[in-house]
Amino acid sequence: MTITSKDLKLLLQKSGNRCAFPNCGELLIHADSDNIDEQTVLSNIAHIVAQKGDGPRGHYALPLEERDRENNLLLLCEKHHKIIDDQPQRYTVERLRQFKEDHEKRIEELTGMVSSKQLETIQYVTERLYSNLFEVIEMPAHIYCAPSKLHQSQINEIRQAIVPPKDKNEIYPFIVREGNLYSFQNLKYGGGPFQHVVDTEKSRSIRAYDFWNDPIKTLWFLDLLNQTLNKLTGRKGLMWDKEHKRYYFQPDKPGEIKEVEYRPLNQAKSTKQVVWQPLKKSTNEPHPYWLHRAVNLRFHQVNQSQWCLSIRPEFRVTKNGFEPLDSEKIGGKVTRKKSRMFNYDLLGEINFWRDFLCGSEPRIILSFGKGQQLIVSSNMLQTDVQWPGMPERYAKPFTNVEYQEDLFSWAKLANLKIDADEDEEFLSEEEGEDYDDE
Numbered sequence: 001m002t003i004t005s006k007d008l009k010l011l012l013q014k015s016g017n018r019c020a021f022p023n024c025g026e027l028l029i030h031a032d033s034d035n036i037d038e039q040t041v042l043s044n045i046a047h048i049v050a051q052k053g054d055g056p057r058g059h060y061a062l063p064l065e066e067r068d069r070e071n072n073l074l075l076l077c078e079k080h081h082k083i084i085d086d087q088p089q090r091y092t093v094e095r096l097r098q099f100k101e102d103h104e105k106r107i108e109e110l111t112g113m114v115s116s117k118q119l120e121t122i123q124y125v126t127e128r129l130y131s132n133l134f135e136v137i138e139m140p141a142h143i144y145c146a147p148s149k150l151h152q153s154q155i156n157e158i159r160q161a162i163v164p165p166k167d168k169n170e171i172y173p174f175i176v177r178e179g180n181l182y183s184f185q186n187l188k189y190g191g192g193p194f195q196h197v198v199d200t201e202k203s204r205s206i207r208a209y210d211f212w213n214d215p216i217k218t219l220w221f222l223d224l225l226n227q228t229l230n231k232l233t234g235r236k237g238l239m240w241d242k243e244h245k246r247y248y249f250q251p252d253k254p255g256e257i258k259e260v261e262y263r264p265l266n267q268a269k270s271t272k273q274v275v276w277q278p279l280k281k282s283t284n285e286p287h288p289y290w291l292h293r294a295v296n297l298r299f300h301q302v303n304q305s306q307w308c309l310s311i312r313p314e315f316r317v318t319k320n321g322f323e324p325l326d327s328e329k330i331g332g333k334v335t336r337k338k339s340r341m342f343n344y345d346l347l348g349e350i351n352f353w354r355d356f357l358c359g360s361e362p363r364i365i366l367s368f369g370k371g372q373q374l375i376v377s378s379n380m381l382q383t384d385v386q387w388p389g390m391p392e393r394y395a396k397p398f399t400n401v402e403y404q405e406d407l408f409s410w411a412k413l414a415n416l417k418i419d420a421d422e423d424e425e426f427l428s429e430e431e432g433e434d435y436d437d438e
């Protein structure tokens with residue numbers, strides 16, 4: 001199969017000889033040029049569904065004999081041709097068809113060929129959707145393992161024997177499994193927090209990556225991560241609701257409303273009530289219960305080497321700010337509250353949590369000692385969608401969604417990088433001197 005000259009002509013005409021990729025419009029072929037090189041023309045033509053089954057988007061159900069027809073062809077500049085073929089998951093058949101339709105409609109309008117009927121067709125708008133997922137920029141690269149002097153049932157004894165790290169910012173999660181203690185801290189260091197509970201001589205390091213290839217050890221790794229979250233939230237004053245696996249705010253004193261300062265989406269600074277007694281709309285009397293902002297935090301492995309943190313806003317309901325309300329009474333209240341929370345509200349809620357957790361910085365950095373850290377970006381993962389909807393000028397714009405880097409936050413990351421680089425050298429020396437041992 002090849003493209004017939006009729007289909008080719010139609011394609012060039014409808015696309016105005018311009019790249020159909022949104023906001024590109026590069027003029028590809030000068031219509032008045034009399035030596036149009038056929039090769040150049042063909043190299044600018046992309047198949048929406050590939051010519052053959054093994055090409056980009058080639059598995060889409062479209063008979064082979066239809067694939068060289070004009071309605072399956074898209075005129076693209078070299079750069080955009082490569083982009084769409086390199087990322088077929090992102091540039092799906094549906095999306096490319098939309099590109100084609102939008103582009104050809106624009107060309108029609110510009111060349112005055114538009115009919116009144118077409119003007120009435122649905123307008124597609126581009127909107128940005130934000131997810132509740134945050135990219136993990138860096139995971140601890142190693143897990144350290146050493147024989148434990150105490151059994152895993154003696155977890156409290158172990159906790160008591162731990163020496164807190166000298167650097168107050170360091171976090172020291174650990175688990176004991178099959179006679180070994182696992183941690184993100186290097187157990188070889190004699191002065192480390194676990195010096196009294198493990199046989200430091202027999203410490204070894206395991207690549208975190210190897211843990212993720214083992215379903216059981218992935219769970220161990222998650223245990224370490226969840227303890228890390230526990231420390232982070234604990235430092236921020238949050239409580240752990242074991243039953244619902246979420247963190248929540250508690251009032252400072254009984255009967256007192258709690259507020260925290262944060263940076264909302266469209267303002268510089270504001271406060272938000274995190275524990276309060278809602279008022280009845282009709283009488284302004286308080287309801288007989290308290291609401292607490294709560295959050296479910298979870299790490300997800302999205303592929304071989306990539307992790308995300310999800311932030312799911314929730315609410316906890318109590319009788320008086322402390323005692324949980326009977327569970328049968330809660331259901332309706334929280335569900336009603338949640339079901340009223342749509343798009344902008346939910347985004348605002350997610351934003352509140354990420355701002356609170358990262359302290360308005362571009363990332364959350366949790367350090368486990370030399371060269372080992374967990375870094376989570378505070379930018380929401382997002383995607384652009386095109387759908388029939390409100391024109392952009394009526395939609396509520398979001399600003400402040402990305403935190404600007406300031407010198408301070410850069411310096412923080414840069415320092416960590418330096419530490420990590422030094423540690424690489426250190427780790428590669430088998431018989432290196434013990435760190436922190438003077």
Ligand SMILES: [Zn+2]
Binds near residue numbers: 019080
């Ligand atoms: Zn282009």
